Amino acid sequence: MQHTQQDNYTAPPGSVLLDARLSAGKSVGEVADALNLLTSHVEALESNDYSRFNSPMFARGYIRSYARYFGLDEAPLLNDCERICRRDDEQAEKKRPQAKIHAPGQAKLLFALLGTLLFWGISYLLFSGHSSPELDVSLMEDRYVPLHELRAQPSLGESLLKLPEAEYRAADPQLYHNASLRLVFNEDVWLEVRDAQGAVRLSGQFAKGEQRQVSLQGPVQLALAYWPAVDIEYNQQPVDLDGLAESNAVRVQIGEL
Structure with missing residues (x-):
């Protein structure tokens, strides 16, 4: 239109x-x-x-x-x-109340504390060598069913995204890593989660307000019937599909670089 x-x-x-x-x-x-x-x-x-x-x-x-x-x-x-x-x-x-320091002694203590924290943070970054790995989020091939057929199905999400078992392939073993996936559902959503070997670890319709945490081997394959309604964290890092997904129904692979 x-x-x-x-x-x-x-x-x-x-x-x-x-x-x-x-x-x-x-x-x-x-x-x-x-x-x-x-x-x-x-x-x-x-x-x-x-x-x-x-x-x-x-x-x-x-x-x-x-x-x-x-x-x-x-x-x-x-x-x-x-x-x-x-x-x-x-x-x-602007509306948020600002903290006020009334005594000079408090100001000195605050600046000393901030300086200590800044020094510790810089030292940690320089010498620890432990930074959070960058996430790799890639869109996978979608297979869609015509809308008039979807509306006749009992489960919209499953009809929309579930593909034949043979099309799920295990990831390259060199990419395997321990992963934690956290999901918060803001609306009723159908999804499916598969681990690095293609095994289903979580699947079905989840209600608004539900939360799920899954420990598994990554990279993971995630199929979502309505991604804007789900908050996703992978190894404590938020996953943003905005700009990547061209529709509300997606299949993505999430892993660490």
Whole structure:
């Protein structure tokens, strides 16, 4: 569905999305169903209220899906979203009470403590040699089922992402490493987790509010029916799929470089 507005939008992102929906004669519920979103998320996007989301990352992913659905240029909308998020953060920072040091002795003690911590931190980085490995997150081949067929299936996520057993291959043994995967579900989501050898370690539908921690051998293969609704940590490092995934349903491999 193409939209006739120019790429350089003069209105906030929410107004552009609202105008596109009304011009197409779509209701909030219809858009929510088409994009697999909550109606409250659609309303929040159209009112530029990103405080309803756990992080700006989710807002950007939702705006991208909304824009593509109506054929809008997503780049200026995402730029405006970033600007609004920065403005909200700056306003929140200004409202935050600042600590005051009333006595000169307290100031000296504080500076001495900060100096000690800075010296310790630099020494640790120079001599310990133990820095957190960089994560490697790569998109794997997707196989999608037509939407009208998916809606007839009992499990949307499993129908969307589950591939034949033969297509799962073990990783190169030279890449094996111990891994800890932490998942926090902000909406109901179907997922599947496989270890470095391709064995299923976690699979099924998980409810909003659930958390799971899995210790396994990496790199791991992760299939998600709706990645924006899941917070992912791999070896205590956050995994950000924004900018990598072009749809809400993805299969990725996560490991250490």
